[in-house]
Structures are given as C-alpha cells and as structure tokens.
Amino acid sequence: MRDSLFGLVLGRLASSLITLLLVSLVIFAITSLLPGDTAQQVLGQFATPEQVEALRTQLGLDQPPLLRYWQWLSGFATGDLGRSASNGMDVIQLVNDRLPNSLLLAAITTVISVPVALIMGIAAAMRRGGVLDRTLNLITLSMVAVPEFLVATLAVLIFAVQLGWLPALSYVSTVDSLGAFMKVYAMPVLTLCSVLIAQMARMTRAALIDQLDSAYIEMARLKGVPPMRRVLRHALPNAIGPIANAVALSLSYLLGGVIIVETIFNYPGIASLMVDAVSNRDLALVQACAMIFCGAYLLLVMLADLCAILSNPRLRNR
Amino acid sequence: MSDTNTIPAAKGERQHYVTTGSHLPMVVPKQRNRSGLQLTRWIGLSLFSFWLLVALFGPLLAPYPMSAFVSEQIYAGASTSHLLGTDYMGRDMLSRMLTGARYTVGLALVAALLSSLVGAGFGMLTVLLPYWLEESIRRIFDTLISIPSKMMALVMVSAFGTSIPLLILAAVLSYAPGAFRIAHSLAKNLATLEYVQVARTRGEGRLYIATVEIFPNMIQPILTDMGMRFVFIVLLLSGMSFLGLGVQPPVADLGSLVRENIGGLSQGALALIAPALAIGSLTVGANLLIDSLSNSRDNQKE
Numbered sequence: 278m279r280d281s282l283f284g285l286v287l288g289r290l291a292s293s294l295i296t297l298l299l300v301s302l303v304i305f306a307i308t309s310l311l312p313g314d315t316a317q318q319v320l321g322q323f324a325t326p327e328q329v330e331a332l333r334t335q336l337g338l339d340q341p342p343l344l345r346y347w348q349w350l351s352g353f354a355t356g357d358l359g360r361s362a363s364n365g366m367d368v369i370q371l372v373n374d375r376l377p378n379s380l381l382l383a384a385i386t387t388v389i390s391v392p393v394a395l396i397m398g399i400a401a402a403m404r405r406g407g408v409l410d411r412t413l414n415l416i417t418l419s420m421v422a423v424p425e426f427l428v429a430t431l432a433v434l435i436f437a438v439q440l441g442w443l444p445a446l447s448y449v450s451t452v453d454s455l456g457a458f459m460k461v462y463a464m465p466v467l468t469l470c471s472v473l474i475a476q477m478a479r480m481t482r483a484a485l486i487d488q489l490d491s492a493y494i495e496m497a498r499l500k501g502v503p504p505m506r507r508v509l510r511h512a513l514p515n516a517i518g519p520i521a522n523a524v525a526l527s528l529s530y531l532l533g534g535v536i537i538v539e540t541i542f543n544y545p546g547i548a549s550l551m552v553d554a555v556s557n558r559d560l561a562l563v564q565a566c567a568m569i570f571c572g573a574y575l576l577l578v579m580l581a582d583l584c585a586i587l588s589n590p591r592l593r594n595r
Numbered sequence: 596m597s598d599t600n601t602i603p604a605a606k607g608e609r610q611h612y613v614t615t616g617s618h619l620p621m622v623v624p625k626q627r628n629r630s631g632l633q634l635t636r637w638i639g640l641s642l643f644s645f646w647l648l649v650a651l652f653g654p655l656l657a658p659y660p661m662s663a664f665v666s667e668q669i670y671a672g673a674s675t676s677h678l679l680g681t682d683y684m685g686r687d688m689l690s691r692m693l694t695g696a697r698y699t700v701g702l703a704l705v706a707a708l709l710s711s712l713v714g715a716g717f718g719m720l721t722v723l724l725p726y727w728l729e730e731s732i733r734r735i736f737d738t739l740i741s742i743p744s745k746m747m748a749l750v751m752v753s754a755f756g757t758s759i760p761l762l763i764l765a766a767v768l769s770y771a772p773g774a775f776r777i778a779h780s781l782a783k784n785l786a787t788l789e790y791v792q793v794a795r796t797r798g799e800g801r802l803y804i805a806t807v808e809i810f811p812n813m814i815q816p817i818l819t820d821m822g823m824r825f826v827f828i829v830l831l832l833s834g835m836s837f838l839g840l841g842v843q844p845p846v847a848d849l850g851s852l853v854r855e856n857i858g859g860l861s862q863g864a865l866a867l868i869a870p871a872l873a874i875g876s877l878t879v880g881a882n883l884l885i886d887s888l889s890n891s892r893d894n895q896k897e
Contacts, residue, residue, distance in 0.1 A: 308754045343797055415635060415883075422826050422882035426837050426853055427871040434863050503801055533745045541857075555753040555861040563753040570746050578741070 379546035398481025420475035480523030518588020642880025653693030714774025743767035
C-alpha cells in the first residue's frame with residue numbers, strides 16, 4: 278500500500294515536470310514566433326541589414342528554433358538566463374535582486390490570509406444558511422470578482438489620502454524599524470489579502486460542508502454530539518485534506534494579483550520587473566519571469582493535488 | 596485572473612457531481628435561504644443589465660464627444676455640466692465612460708463567447724474522436740490551463756505588441772481550456788447514457804450525435820460557465836489596460852480610464868474612482884447573478 282502511495286506521488290511529480298516542460302515550450306514558441314527578432318530590437322530600426330545579421334550570428338539567432346529552445350532550456354539548469362535587451366544586465370542578476378521582495382510579500386500575505394480565511398470558512402459552514410453565512414457569502418462572492426486595482430485605489434484614498442496614516446508608495450529600502458516595515462507593507466498586503474481571503478474562505482466552507490453532509494456526521498448528530506464538537510473533532514480532521522487543497526489552489530491567485538499590486542504600489546518585486554520587461558519588449562527577461570510564475574503556479578497546483586492524495590485514504594488504496 | 600483557471604474547473608466538477616446524482620443525503624434548502632438567493636439575484640441582475648444597456652446605448656447618450664477637450668479644469672468634481680467630472684486632460688468623464696463601457700463589455704463578451712465555443716466544441720467532439728486524438732487534444736488544453744491568464748497575455752503582448760484581436764486571442768487561449776474541461780467531462784458522462792448508445796446503434800454519425808443528442812443537454816451548465824468566464828475576462832482585460840498593455844489610446848476601455856487618471860489619486864479624483872467602481876460593479880453584478888442562477892439550478896435538481 279505504501280508502494281502505491283509512493284507511486285502516486287511520484288507519478289504526480291513526473292506529470293508536473295512534463296507539464297512544466299510543455300509550458301516552457303509554449304512560452305518559447307510564442308516569444309520566438311515574431312518576425313523581427315531580438316537583434317532587430319536591440320539595434321533599433323535604423324540598423325543596416327549587415328549589422329542585424331552580425332548580431333543575429335553572435336546571439337545564435339540564426340540557428341534552428343529547436344536547437345535554440347534546447348540551449349535556452351539548458352540555460353535554466355545552469356543559471357544562464359541570457360541578457361536583458363534593454364539594459365544589458367544578466368537576467369539572473371535582475372531576477373535575483375527582485376525575487377526575494379516578491380517572496381516576502383507573498384509570505385506575509387499568506388501568513389495573514391490563511392488563518393482569517395479558515396476562521397471565516399469554518400464559521401460560515403457551522404452556521405450554514407444563517408445570517409452570518411449569508412452575509413459572508415454575499416461579501417466573499419463580491420470580493421472574488423473585485424479587481425485588485427479598485428481595492429488598491431480605495432485603500433490608498435482612505436488610508437493615505439484621507440487619513441494620512443500610510444505612504445501611498447512602497448519603498449522597501451527605507452525600512453529600518455518594525456513600524457516602518459508595517460507602514461510599507463500594510464496596503465499591498467491588504468489589497469492582496471482581500472481577494473485571497475474571500476476565495477479561500479469560500480473553498481474552505483465548501484470543503485467542510487462536504488464533510489458535514491456525510492453519513493458519519495449524521496450519525497454523530499443522532500448520538501447527541503454537540504455541534505461544536507461535531508465540527509471540530511469529527512468533521513474538521515477529515516476536511517483538512519480538502520481544505521489544504523483549497524488553500525494551495527487559492528494561493529495561486531496571488532500570482533495574478535501580485536502583478537497589479539506591485540505595479541500600483543511601485544513595489545520592487547519580480548512582477549513589476551516583468552511588466553516593465555513587457556513594456557520594453559525585453560524578451561529574455563519576459564521568458565525568465567514567465568517561467569518563474571508558471572513554475573510557481575504549477576508547484577502550488579501540485580501541492581494542492583498532493584494534499585488531496587495524501588489525505589484521502591480511498592485515493593491512497595487505489 | 597491567473598489563477599482562475601483551476602477554480603471554475605473545480606466548481607464545474609462539483610456541479611456536475613451533483614447532477615450525476617450523489618449518494619450522500621441531500622440537505623433540503625431552507626425557506627429563508629431562498630430570500631437570500633432572491634436578493635443576490637436581483638442585485639446581480641440589475642447591475643449586470645444596467646451595464647449591458649450602457650454598452651448598447653451608452654455612446655448614443657454621451658453628452659460630449661469622447662475625446663473632446665471640454666473643460667479648462669482637470670480632475671474636476673461632479674457638476675451639472677459634467678456629471679462625473681473631468682479627466683486629466685479636461686475631457687468629460689461621463690462621455691468617456693459611456694464609450695469605455697462598450698469596449699469593456701463588448702470585448703469580454705466576444706472573448707467569453709469564443710472561449711466557450713472553442714472549449715465546448717472540442718469538449719464535445721473529443722468524446723467522439725479516437726482515443727489517441729482525444730488524449731493529445733486534452734494534453735494541449737492541459738498545458739494551456741497551466742499558464743495563468745495574465746502570464747499568457749503578458750507573454751503574448753511582449754512578443755507581438757498589444758492590439759484588440761491579440762487581447763481576445765490571449766483571453767481565448769487562457770479560458771477555452773477551462774471550458775473544454777467542463778464540457779469534456781459533461782459530454783463524457785452524457786455519451787455513456789442509454790439514449791446516446793441507442794443513437795449510436797442506430798448508426799447515426801458523430802456530428803449528429805454531438806449536435807442533436809449531446810449538445811442540448813449541456814447548454815445550461817455551459818452558459819453558466821460562460822458567465823464565469825465573462826467575469827474573469829473582464830478582470831483580465833481591464834487589468835491589462837490598467838498596466839498600459841491593453842486597449843491603447845485613442846480608444847479606451849474602463850481599465851484604461853483608471854490608468855490614465857491614476858495621477859488624480861492623491862486628490863481623490865472622481866475621474867479615477869468612477870471607472871474603477873464601474874468595473875467592480877460590473878464584475879460583482881455578473882458574479883452574483885451567475886452564482887444565484889447556478890444555485891437555483893442545483894436546487895431544482897434535488
């Protein structure tokens with residue numbers, strides 16, 4: 278039985294890797310399809326055809342696409358992600374500077390949003406159909422569909438413009454005390470949390486209710502187990518797998534939200550780096566950032582699946 | 596949103612689980628739950644139809660031409676001559692929003708319709724195709740679903756530059772796979788049902804089975820799913836416009852209006868808040884409406 282479980286996990290890991298490989302192929306294909314290539318872009322439109330041809334040879338752009346794909350892919354393994362077309366710096370250097378900031382932002386958001394969302398979800402599931410549940414339902418259902426820039430704009434208007442409590446822009450370099458730290462991170466984290474918590478709370482509620490509807494809870498109810506104990510001791514342990522699954526899936530929402538949030542607050546993370554790279558059409562940098570985002574997304578989805586597999590005895594025994 | 600791809604799939608899976616008949620004891624919906632449902636439906640319906648009407652007739656009602664400089668004052672507040680104030684160049688905000696809403700709603704509707712057509716079309720047909728073809732199409736869609744929608748749009752814009760057809764293509768590439776997944780699992784279940792088997796034994800062609808036997812039974816869940824895709828696509832496209840990588844001037848959708856007036860943030864300009872709230876009310880309204888519709892469908896089944 279342990280073998281089959283091990284096999285299942287291994288199979289899931291392998292399939293994630295294959296998907297990542299295919300995703301890299303799609304990203305490379307899209308960014309290599311365009312008629313004018315990097316050489317043309319670097320030199321600008323006034324370059325002579327000979328100059329362009331020379332740079333193409335130098336950059337290896339005259340080689341067949343599959344070979345270039347292979348070189349690009351193996352570059353990832355060795356940490357050679359190419360050179361930024363707009364400022365000539367190594368892509369790996371740029372990414373290294375920015376990635377920790379984004380990870381920190383994601384970590385803070387996760388630490389705050391997970392407990393809040395779990396409490397909201399569990400409370401809503403326990404009071405199903407009641408006033409609390411319906412109010413939370415209306416709020417979360419609305420929050421899920423609200424664009425991040427609306428939350429961010431309103432947050433800035435309220436906390437920075439009206440109340441003057443917080444600065445409107447994030448400057449990570451000025452952080453020297455805990456107070457300054459909180460001031461810088463308050464609004465980006467608040468914006469990211471609002472959508473994330475709504476999503477996570479909804480999924481937590483659904484996962485727990487799925488358990489509360491099952492026969493063993495009915496049995497516990499008939500035995501006279503009080504509601505609180507029924508939820509916390511009987512249903513919750515069985516719902517942990519689905520809830521962990523829901524949390525991991527919701528966290529993948531961060532990847533979309535962080536792009537808007539880093540831009541609006543001028544936060545020096547990897548998402549704003551990517552948006553700048555897209556504006557400058559700096560393809561090597563775009564490719565690297567896109568791979569990081571897609572990799573992170575696949576990792577979260579895989580974690581979600583693993584949680585589901587590991588917590589479900591029926592799946593384990595199959 | 597990025598992201599978004601897995602959620603509708605999961606949700607679709609759940610709905611479809613309910614429709615195939617669960618063995619778990621069903622909870623009878625309580626009476627008071629219905630009034631709550633009615634409320635969200637009415638809020639959703641009125642918000643959504645309001646924006647639909649604005650998209651249809653808005654430009655006709657605009658008091659000024661969209662790009663006319665009509666005021667000396669920039670970021671003016673509401674007044675009788677400019678109901679929503681003026682923007683960063685002294686243009687009438689109401690006129691700009693009435694036109695911008697048409698782009699936001701129109702583009703998202705087209706993209707959502709195409710996503711569902713492509714996704715549902717393939718989802719239905721693959722059930723009838725040979726196994727290897729079904730598997731390879733599934734593999735392609737599974738790869739596309741693993742690329743968050745904003746990443747897809749950003750990568751495509753970086754390669755080709757932004758344009759309206761490209762934005763629609765990016766949205767379809769991101770959201771058709773989710774529609775495919777749901778349609779595929781629905782069709783797969785329907786294909787095993789007796790009446791389809793009978794049609795097959797009768798010697799009907801694949802196209803006939805897909806369009807006459809399977810499709811009519813999938814319409815409702817597919818329409819609900821399309822509504823959710825509409826919400827995500829509005830968020831995606833206005834997000835791209837907000838980043839300055841979506842709809843380009845002189846044309847503007849609501850997201851572009853937020854972006855160009857972001858300079859008014861420190862003064863709390865109406866020109867910034869109005870379009871941002873407009874997008875929020877459109878997506879929230881559509882989401883509430885779809886949720887209440889799919890809930891009532893589930894309840895009917897019980």
